[in-house]
Amino acid sequence: MTLSATSVSWAAGGIEILTDVSLTVETGEFLGIIGPNGSGKTSLMSLLAGIRTPKSGSVLLDGAPIASLGRRTVAQRLAFVEQQSETVERITARQAVELGRTPYLGALSPWSLEDDRIVDGALDSVDMGHLAARSWHTLSGGERQRLHIARALAQQPEILLLDEPTNHLDIGHQISLLDLVHQQNLTVIAALHDLNHAALFCDRIAVMQEGRLVALGEPRDVLTEERIRTVFGVDVEIEQDDGGICHIRFLTRRAQRPAPEGQRRNLSLMGA
Ligand SMILES: Nc1ncnc2c1ncn2[C@@H]1O[C@H](COP(=O)(O)OP(=O)(O)OP(=O)(O)O)[C@@H](O)[C@H]1O
Numbered sequence: 001m002t003l004s005a006t007s008v009s010w011a012a013g014g015i016e017i018l019t020d021v022s023l024t025v026e027t028g029e030f031l032g033i034i035g036p037n038g039s040g041k042t043s044l045m046s047l048l049a050g051i052r053t054p055k056s057g058s059v060l061l062d063g064a065p066i067a068s069l070g071r072r073t074v075a076q077r078l079a080f081v082e083q084q085s086e087t088v089e090r091i092t093a094r095q096a097v098e099l100g101r102t103p104y105l106g107a108l109s110p111w112s113l114e115d116d117r118i119v120d121g122a123l124d125s126v127d128m129g130h131l132a133a134r135s136w137h138t139l140s141g142g143e144r145q146r147l148h149i150a151r152a153l154a155q156q157p158e159i160l161l162l163d164e165p166t167n168h169l170d171i172g173h174q175i176s177l178l179d180l181v182h183q184q185n186l187t188v189i190a191a192l193h194d195l196n197h198a199a200l201f202c203d204r205i206a207v208m209q210e211g212r213l214v215a216l217g218e219p220r221d222v223l224t225e226e227r228i229r230t231v232f233g234v235d236v237e238i239e240q241d242d243g244g245i246c247h248i249r250f251l252t253r254r255a256q257r258p259a260p261e262g263q264r265r266n267l268s269l270m271g272a
């Protein structure tokens with residue numbers, strides 16, 4: 001299953017927000033989208049998910065314009081976890097995940113034990129099985145975020161679009177969630193803010209800047225000190241480990257400032 005955008009542009013409020021973006025997601029790859037706030041990551045993902053229509057250009061899902069496919073067909077192939085997804089209804093954690101089965105239900109295919117099994121599996125995979133009976137509105141931000149992922153997994157898509165999936169999560173759950181997503185046999189497109197996570201988990205990275213795709217490639221080629229300075233305006237040092245994984249160190253003003261006199265003395269006593 002392939003998903004591709006060809007020369008897509010999108011405008012809102014009379015302002016062009018995305019300009020001439022083309023990319024194809026390969027089957028089974030983990031594609032990261034990085035870029036500063038407002039650079040167009042969410043807008044691009046909305047076009048790729050078919051919930052917005054490009055002003056020009058096209059989005060194709062398996063060669064067919066996504067706009068020509070029915071909602072149900074798209075939802076069986078592609079799940080989108082939005083950046084600000086909220087559920088207002090009074091439902092339990094489990095019911096929130098059960099919503100992921102909607103594209104498969106109908107008069108001739110009622111809820112079955114298989115649906116129960118899939119929902120249980122999705123809850124367990126994000127470590128939320130023990131909170132299944134809890135009311136949604138009593139859950140923490142991170143617990144809700146994990147349920148959104150579980151709902152998307154219960155949808156059993158081939159393509160998973162995740163807009164800042166680790167937002168709200170503690171570092172342990174950030175890593176385990178990216179690990180979990182990575183281990184699924186899925187095509188993943190994820191907007192990520194943590195560049196080290198992008199380096200660690202992505203097969204390729206797309207870099208957005210002011211509504212344009214300015215780089216696309218493997219992390220080691222895309223994540224350069226020069227590009228991070230140009231796109232994000234921060235100075236970094238990048239080391240590659242033996243496995244070719246980039247490790248990005250941010251050079252804050254604090255790090256660049258000479259250490260206070262007392263600390264310098266201590267450092268020199270320690271042989272530094
Ligand atoms: N419906 C809209 N009407 C007007 N402007 C919009 C609309 N949607 C998005 N924009 C603007 O388009 C730009 C890109 O927004 P988008 O949400 O795609 O950025 P982003 O890269 O996802 O940012 P963030 O990292 O903050 O999530 C922003 O300047 C935003 O204000």
Ligand SMILES: [Mg+2]
Nearest residue numbers: 041042083163
């Ligand atoms: Mg966004």
